[in-house]
Amino acid sequence: MKPVSILFVCMGNICRSPLAEGIFTHITETAQQQHRFHVDSAGTGGWHAGNPPDPRSMEIAARHGIDISGQRARQVNTDDFERFDLILCMDEDNLARLSQSCPPDLQHKLHLFSQYAHGTTQSVPDPYYGGADGFLTVYNMLFTGCKSMLEKMGADDVAS
Structure with a gap:
């Protein structure tokens, strides 16, 4: 069976979408379901292309046992629309x-x-211009959403 390919998207691909990629990967590995998915992240803008995630994203991920330091930002390209089964945007602006x-x-x-994960229209806020609390809020939103997504996709023993 072909893995479901998921692309998480935010503005610059250094805060929210790399966290979502790391969290979803971690949850699928914990549930021994990683073979069912191909996961990546990208930004609608390319100004951070080639850069690692924001240090605050790496720090909040590491505090939860997730290493996203090897990720590098990239911009969404036209091939992504063909390559990915699901393209999940963090907010309405990036979706538009x-x-x-x-x-x-x-x-x-x-x-x-959030629409795909929870059935709500709540955007995942961009924590870039805020402090550490914003990154924790985003982490928690993404963790809950990624866990919900995996449950909806039929995975057993989802990490808590």
């Missing part, structure tokens, strides 16, 4: 940006992260 460049026949792949 991708909707403008996504081919009409692939629009069904684009979703707001």
Whole structure:
């Protein structure tokens, strides 16, 4: 069976989407379900391309036993619309940006992260200009959402 490919997207691919990628990967590994998924992250903007995640994202991930230091930021490209089964945006702005460049026949792949994970329209806030508390809030939102996603996709023994 072909793995489900998931792309997490935020603005610069240094705060929210690398955290989501790391969390989802961690949860699937803990549940021994990693073979069922291919996970990546990207940004709608390319100004951080090639850079590691924000140090505050790496720190909050590490505090929870997740190493995202090997990730490098990249910008969403047109091939991503074909390559990924699900493209999950952290907020409405990034969803709107991708909707403008996504081919009409692939629009069904684009979703707001919280809509797909929880059925709500709450955006995952960008913690970049705030302090450590914002990164913890984002981590908790993403963890809960990633856990919910995996449960919906039928994985047993999801990490808590």
